[in-house]
Amino acid sequence: MNPIEQILNEFPVLIVDGAMATELENYGCNLNDSLWSAKILMENPELIKKVHVDYFQAGADCAITASYQATIEGYQERGLTESQAIALITKSVELATQARDEFWGAAADRSDRPKPLVAASVGPYGAFLSDGSEYRGGYAIGEEQLAAFHRERIRVLVEAGADILACETLPCLAEAKAIVSVLEEFPQVSAWFTFSAKDEFHISDGERIADCAKWLEQKSQVAAIGINCTAPQFIGSLIQEVKSASSKPVIVYPNSGATYDPVSKTWSEEPSAGAFSANSKAWHEAGADIIGGCCSTTPADIAAIASWARQGKPSEV
Numbered sequence: 210m211n212p213i214e215q216i217l218n219e220f221p222v223l224i225v226d227g228a229m230a231t232e233l234e235n236y237g238c239n240l241n242d243s244l245w246s247a248k249i250l251m252e253n254p255e256l257i258k259k260v261h262v263d264y265f266q267a268g269a270d271c272a273i274t275a276s277y278q279a280t281i282e283g284y285q286e287r288g289l290t291e292s293q294a295i296a297l298i299t300k301s302v303e304l305a306t307q308a309r310d311e312f313w314g315a316a317a318d319r320s321d322r323p324k325p326l327v328a329a330s331v332g333p334y335g336a337f338l339s340d341g342s343e344y345r346g347g348y349a350i351g352e353e354q355l356a357a358f359h360r361e362r363i364r365v366l367v368e369a370g371a372d373i374l375a376c377e378t379l380p381c382l383a384e385a386k387a388i389v390s391v392l393e394e395f396p397q398v399s400a401w402f403t404f405s406a407k408d409e410f411h412i413s414d415g416e417r418i419a420d421c422a423k424w425l426e427q428k429s430q431v432a433a434i435g436i437n438c439t440a441p442q443f444i445g446s447l448i449q450e451v452k453s454a455s456s457k458p459v460i461v462y463p464n465s466g467a468t469y470d471p472v473s474k475t476w477s478e479e480p481s482a483g484a485f486s487a488n489s490k491a492w493h494e495a496g497a498d499i500i501g502g503c504c505s506t507t508p509a510d511i512a513a514i515a516s517w518a519r520q521g522k523p524s525e526v
């Protein structure tokens with residue numbers, strides 16, 4: 210049984226954490242850099258650990274490591290050696306694991322939550338390019354080169370001891386296929402796959418998410434399928450599309466931002482207090498099993514999920 214299944218056997222919802230970058234900025238970091246939060250792995254690793262602890266305290270059952278934009282090539286372009294880059298990618302997993310172990314060791318109440326997981330972020334090729342193509346697709350390279358791009362970092366993340374891989378913000382099915390082909394070289398490892406989407410039915414490069422889910426459904430190492438880094442108003446429909454093609458757990462961690470006003474029946478771009486709580490509950494009712502937040506979500510948003518997802522006892526098993 211993979212770590213996600215184990216938790217979902219006991220709890221109706223697995224709560225993923227929120228944005229790393231937003232919290233680092235709240236702590237005063239300047240992330241205006243092509244390495245983004247991966248820069249902070251070099252400069253202030255303790256702060257990354259602190260953000261992980263903040264999210265565990267808010268109720269997250271799963272930390273996503275700061276390796277999204279941490280790649281060997283990216284660090285090498287910054288003048289680091291290959292072994293220095295590998296050490297930093299390893300460190301992203303170590304920081305989350307230390308935060309989890311320290312938090313869990315001191316947790317006042319463990320009765321209504323599982324021991325949190327560490328999910329190693331496998332950011333898309335577009336995040337390394339730092340040109341926005343993770344929201345467009347249209348990569349200039351094919352599946353085989355994408356697999357070559359992902360292989361070494363995945364090996365490092367697995368060897369660092371992550372519980373699961375978070376293959377996230379994928380703009381196209383070809384990148385998911387490339388990562389699955391690499392995963393097959395590590396048969397004991399499971400991973401979730403989340404795409405960036407452009408509307409209610411399609412991932413960023415225009416493919417139907419249902420077709421992506423149908424392909425991933427057959428792969429035993431795929432622990433969950435869904436969407437991240439996408440506007441919240443598309444999520445309800447996207448959940449239904451994934452469910453129409455797959456029986457695997459559905460994962461969503463959208464961006465904060467737009468909120469639905471049921472009176473005017475319009476979406477506002479201004480986040481409102483309580484909106485993430487209401488939205489996330491609706492996503493669960495629509496069929497999402499694993500829920501968290503992506504860009505500009507904060508520990509308050511994760512606490513808002515916990516406020517409805519963790520009321521008293523775990524579900525009956």
Ligand SMILES: [Zn+2]
Nearest residue numbers: 438464503504
């Ligand atoms: Zn995001």
